[in-house]
Amino acid sequence: MISLMINGKQHHYNDDENMPLLWVLRDILKYTGTKYGCGKGLCGACTVHLDGQPIRSCVMPVSAVGKQKITTIEGLSNNGDHPLQQAWQQLNVPQCGYCQSGQLMSAAALLAENPKPTEQDIDLAMSGNLCRCGTYNRIKAGIQMAAGMKVTSFNIDDFALDKQSIDEQAIDKLAMDATAKGVKS
Amino acid sequence: MNKIENVSRRGFLKNLGFSSGALVLGVQFSALLPIPKALAQGLIATTDANKTSFEPNVYLTIHSDNTVAIVVHRSEMGQGIRTTIPMIVADELEADWQKIQVIQGLGDKKYGSQNTDGSRSIRHFYQPLREAGASARMMLEQAAAELWQVPINECQAIKNQVKHAKSNKIVAFGDLVAIAAKLAVPDKTKLVLKSKQDFRFIGKANVALVDGKDIVTGNATFGFDVELPNMRFAVIARPPVLAGKVKSFNSDKAKKINGVIDVIQLDDLTEPAIFKPLGGIAVIATNTWAAIQGRDALEVEWQAGEHGNYNSSSYKQALAKSCDNPTADLRQKGDVSAAFKNANRVVKADYFVPQLIHAPMEPPAATAHFHDGIIDIWACTQTPQSAQSNVAQAIGIAAENVNINVTLLGGGFGRKSKPDFVVEAALLSKQLNMPIKVLWTREDEIKNGYYHAVSYQKLSAGLDSSNKVIAWQHTEAAPTISSTFSKGADTIGFEASLGMIDVPFDIANVYCGAGKATAHTRIGWMRSVTNINHAFAVCSFADELAVASKTDSKDYLLALIGKDRHIDINKENAEYGNYGETLDKFPLDTARLKKVLTQVSNMANWHSNDKGKLPNGHVLGIAVHRSFASYVASVVQISTNAQGKIKLERIYMCVDCGIAVNPERIKSQMEGAAIFAISLAFYGEVTAKAGVIEQGNFDDYPIARMNEVPPIDVQIIASDAPPGGVGEPGVPPVAPAICNAIFAATGKRYRELPLNQYGII
Numbered sequence: 040m041i042s043l044m045i046n047g048k049q050h051h052y053n054d055d056e057n058m059p060l061l062w063v064l065r066d067i068l069k070y071t072g073t074k075y076g077c078g079k080g081l082c083g084a085c086t087v088h089l090d091g092q093p094i095r096s097c098v099m100p101v102s103a104v105g106k107q108k109i110t111t112i113e114g115l116s117n118n119g120d121h122p123l124q125q126a127w128q129q130l131n132v133p134q135c136g137y138c139q140s141g142q143l144m145s146a147a148a149l150l151a152e153n154p155k156p157t158e159q160d161i162d163l164a165m166s167g168n169l170c171r172c173g174t175y176n177r178i179k180a181g182i183q184m185a186a187g188m189k190v191t192s193f194n195i196d197d198f199a200l201d202k203q204s205i206d207e208q209a210i211d212k213l214a215m216d217a218t219a220k221g222v223k224s
Numbered sequence: 225m226n227k228i229e230n231v232s233r234r235g236f237l238k239n240l241g242f243s244s245g246a247l248v249l250g251v252q253f254s255a256l257l258p259i260p261k262a263l264a265q266g267l268i269a270t271t272d273a274n275k276t277s278f279e280p281n282v283y284l285t286i287h288s289d290n291t292v293a294i295v296v297h298r299s300e301m302g303q304g305i306r307t308t309i310p311m312i313v314a315d316e317l318e319a320d321w322q323k324i325q326v327i328q329g330l331g332d333k334k335y336g337s338q339n340t341d342g343s344r345s346i347r348h349f350y351q352p353l354r355e356a357g358a359s360a361r362m363m364l365e366q367a368a369a370e371l372w373q374v375p376i377n378e379c380q381a382i383k384n385q386v387k388h389a390k391s392n393k394i395v396a397f398g399d400l401v402a403i404a405a406k407l408a409v410p411d412k413t414k415l416v417l418k419s420k421q422d423f424r425f426i427g428k429a430n431v432a433l434v435d436g437k438d439i440v441t442g443n444a445t446f447g448f449d450v451e452l453p454n455m456r457f458a459v460i461a462r463p464p465v466l467a468g469k470v471k472s473f474n475s476d477k478a479k480k481i482n483g484v485i486d487v488i489q490l491d492d493l494t495e496p497a498i499f500k501p502l503g504g505i506a507v508i509a510t511n512t513w514a515a516i517q518g519r520d521a522l523e524v525e526w527q528a529g530e531h532g533n534y535n536s537s538s539y540k541q542a543l544a545k546s547c548d549n550p551t552a553d554l555r556q557k558g559d560v561s562a563a564f565k566n567a568n569r570v571v572k573a574d575y576f577v578p579q580l581i582h583a584p585m586e587p588p589a590a591t592a593h594f595h596d597g598i599i600d601i602w603a604c605t606q607t608p609q610s611a612q613s614n615v616a617q618a619i620g621i622a623a624e625n626v627n628i629n630v631t632l633l634g635g636g637f638g639r640k641s642k643p644d645f646v647v648e649a650a651l652l653s654k655q656l657n658m659p660i661k662v663l664w665t666r667e668d669e670i671k672n673g674y675y676h677a678v679s680y681q682k683l684s685a686g687l688d689s690s691n692k693v694i695a696w697q698h699t700e701a702a703p704t705i706s707s708t709f710s711k712g713a714d715t716i717g718f719e720a721s722l723g724m725i726d727v728p729f730d731i732a733n734v735y736c737g738a739g740k741a742t743a744h745t746r747i748g749w750m751r752s753v754t755n756i757n758h759a760f761a762v763c764s765f766a767d768e769l770a771v772a773s774k775t776d777s778k779d780y781l782l783a784l785i786g787k788d789r790h791i792d793i794n795k796e797n798a799e800y801g802n803y804g805e806t807l808d809k810f811p812l813d814t815a816r817l818k819k820v821l822t823q824v825s826n827m828a829n830w831h832s833n834d835k836g837k838l839p840n841g842h843v844l845g846i847a848v849h850r851s852f853a854s855y856v857a858s859v860v861q862i863s864t865n866a867q868g869k870i871k872l873e874r875i876y877m878c879v880d881c882g883i884a885v886n887p888e889r890i891k892s893q894m895e896g897a898a899i900f901a902i903s904l905a906f907y908g909e910v911t912a913k914a915g916v917i918e919q920g921n922f923d924d925y926p927i928a929r930m931n932e933v934p935p936i937d938v939q940i941i942a943s944d945a946p947p948g949g950v951g952e953p954g955v956p957p958v959a960p961a962i963c964n965a966i967f968a969a970t971g972k973r974y975r976e977l978p979l980n981q982y983g984i985i
């Protein structure tokens with residue numbers, strides 16, 4: 040019997056101790072926000088936190104978790120209001136979205152450790168997370184935005200609005216901005 | 225296809241599929257509302273059967289509570305279609321964005337084609353979706369006119385309400401649906417579409433993704449995430465060689481793995497492969513890990529069959545030879561051999577692009593539940609109707625008893641428009657009589673895919689004394705996609721329309737031809753398809769000609785494209801596919817090609833003979849290509865270091881895709897396409913030895929990482945032309961632009977991809 044503390048909730052696990060944490064989370068405990076991409080620690084899709092440290096859950100046997108607290112994407116914030124999650128939505132970072140749980144978990148661990156990362160810090164922390172859709176520049180911008188820093192990798196004209204804040208005025212304003220800034224070249 | 229009907233006036237109960245049972249969740253049949261099955265099955269959180277609603281057509285339902293439900297019948301794989309389709313409908317409807325509810329359409333012929341590939345969702349549905357929205361808007365205005373007994377032209381829909389300015393009356397859409405539901409749909413000739421300056425969403429708003437919050441909170445449902453009660457997990461050991469067979473196997477050890485509940489042999493594949501399962505042995509377990517372990521424990525002896533002699537190295541040599549013996553003439557304009565004889569000099573070059581694989585971050589996955597003679601399926605499919613018909617055929621039931629629910633796709637790139645994996649799940653569920661989720665591991669995805677064809681191309685150009693190109697010859701040998709559907713097909717055909725025969729240069733004598741190449745893997749389409757190899761060859765070669773002519777690459781390209789005109793290749797002994805479109809509606813327009821080229825060079829500060837404005841050591845490369853009825857030019861800025869490694873410093877993309885419906889997603893597609901192209905240019909190579917694919921994961925099939933990707937600037941040309949494709953056209957020009965930049969920087973011309981073989985990455 041293994042005890043797991045996931046997103047502040049206690050779970051008990053009674054199966055193969057060698058099963059990677061990824062599959063325990065996804066198949067047994069139904070935390071499907073954590074994704075499979077390679078199963079070999081090569082892509083970062085399965086990234087979760089153990090006591091705040093980012094790890095690849097696909098290559099960590101559940102028995103190795105011990106007493107460390109697990110945080111998955113579902114537990115990153117209560118209502119999607121982590122600054123990174125907000126920045127991600129403002130910038131429309133995701134394309135397909137499949138890699139983004141892992142990207143967010145890696146980015147959250149980075150900012151927790153290093154609240155004002157340089158571009159090189161970001162590259163270093165994030166280059167283990169693959170995105171086949173190619174959202175890297177917006178991910179970088181999202182991290183910089185969440186950190187309250189200048190966005191260097193992405194054209195600020197492209198910032199998207201939160202769905203909730205779309206109203207007539209904002210749309211008109213954005214439309215004007217877009218025209219002025221060369222969406223209509 | 226584009227007929228609009230007022231379904232609410234029909235006795236629609238029987239066409240709702242409710243007769244299939246089990247899916248009706250408290251629907252009151254006295255209500256007017258047809259609950260879409262996706263809704264009834266709980267893929268969408270809210271269901272309210274008590275609404276009085278009308279459904280002017282299959283795309284759109286307006287509920288009495290004022291919500292506007294828009295059915296998105298295309299698959300979402302990152303291109304943003306679940307956001308863009310509602311933008312179009314909402315705009316014409318004058319809907320309030322906050323009242324929009326997006327419903328994913330099931331696989332159903334009533335939607336017309338749902339095959340979400342070929343960069344055609346907006347190309348094909350922009351107009352019908354606008355008409356749908358406008359019809360509903362006009363019906364609501366008419367309903368208000370009847371309600372108030374005023375002329376309809378005094379009633380105006382604005383933001384989910386209809387207003388009567390004279391009397392200052394306002395009524396919500398929801399309060400009009402009972403009247404509107406009884407009205408006839410306006411005749412198409414009477415439909416008034418909005419004019420451009422009145423658009424609120426189309427071409428304007430930076431709209432947040434409909435699925436954005438679900439994605440960032442881990443709540444989005446992908447194919448991998450589907451979960452049914454009592455579901456079991458299956459992974460399959462597929463024959464390592466295409467159409468190989470199981471000679472013998474022993475599953476004793478596999479069955480001893482904790483959690484493994486069954487091992488099932490699937491039927492061997494008989495070619496043509498089409499979308500049939502590959503065969504092999506399935507391991508069924510209570511979780512994915514047990515299934516994977518069970519598969520590892522299988523002892524299988526495979527019999528390779530006729531493709532067991534496929535070796536990439538010798539195959540490449542055979543392709544090169546085959547280029548010299550074209551057996552299919554694909555385009556013949558003028559007299560090429562005479563022109564070559566008259567040429568002052570001839571420039572020749574060979575180009576090679578290896579086999580590639582899609583590698584979407586989410587490998588294929590499908591969940592099937594066969595029960596009571598029907599089958600419910602959830603899958604990350606780009607093509608639910610094809611999944612439906614293939615499943616129906618495979619398990620021997622009628623297509624209408626196959627319900628295909630489309631989940632979000634964790635990337636598609638063409639892989640998920642081949643529903644073989646859906647059929648696997650269906651077969652297993654039927655045989656085992658339980659819900660089954662089939663998951664492909666990364667290794668499965670790379671080793672048992674539908675490959676972008678390896679290609680060898682030979683180009684030659686004859687130049688006259690003023691360096692004008694008077695002869696152009698392009699031959700290619702590559703296995704054809706047709707071989708996947710017709711065994712033994714050995715010559716490319718329609719693929720030539722993807723960037724080869726439609727070479728847009730003003731050259732009097734042109735020959736394009738193809739040699740034979742027998743396929744030994746399943747050949748499929750991958751994002752931008754053969755435009756990848758054709759643009760690589762053509763745009764690299766154009767740059768070589770510029771160098772040979774000692775002319776600036778951009779100026780040379782502009783001259784090569786020549787004067788403004790619409791090119792009709794069909795008049796030149798060719799059959800040009802034009803992505804299924806007429807040349808009237810989507811001409812091959814050299815003016816647009818030159819415009820993106822000029823604009824991208826402005827963006828990148830490209831000055832002929834003067835690159836002094838760039839940071840020290842930075843160099844540019846340029847390429848332009850039309851595909852999927854859109855035009856994209858790219859400039860890549862690189863630097864090199866003392867060790868001879870190159871670094872991408874910046875990428876500029878300029879796209880003319882006609883009317884830009886959702887500029888923000890168009891930009892994101894260009895960003896993603898550039899990165900997709902970086903991956904294939906740097907690393908893309910899948911090889912076979914004795915018929916077995918040698919790569920298996922991101923260690924030996926790498927894709928670009930964040931630290932390799934430079935900032936990417938995108939501009940969209942303002943255009944009133946009909947919308948062209950967006951998802952694919954950004955890919956083709958980037959790899960040649962990279963190689964052209966490398967040449968400008970180092971004087972080395974790399975004609976074979978990937979670039980990592982040269983030690984420069």
Ligand code: FES
Pocket residue numbers: 074075076077078079080081082083084085086095096097098
């Ligand atoms: S799934 Fe764990 S790193 Fe790829």
Ligand code: FES
Pocket residue numbers: 133134135136137138139169170171172173174302585634635
């Ligand atoms: S958003 Fe699709 S893989 Fe990253």
